[in-house]
Amino acid sequence: MSNIQNKNSGAPKKFRLDQIDGKIGGVCGGIANYMGIDPLIVRLVFAVGAVAGFGSFILIYLAVWLLAK
Secondary structure (H helix, E strand, O other): OOOOOOOOOOOOOOOOOOOOOOOOOOHHHHHHHHHOOOHHHHHHHHHHHHHHOOOHHHHHHHHHHHHHO
């Protein structure tokens, strides 16, 4: 058991808007940083969700943008 290292031993992750890698508001870049994935994947998910979800992802994007400021 002593060989197992806890990667979450530090402070918990905190979501932040990514102003450097962000395109519009930094929401997709911030989500990508938080989840540890490529921002392009998050942007594609939001684009497909905005079209397929009849704009509901646009409202989600705006809500996250306003709440995370």
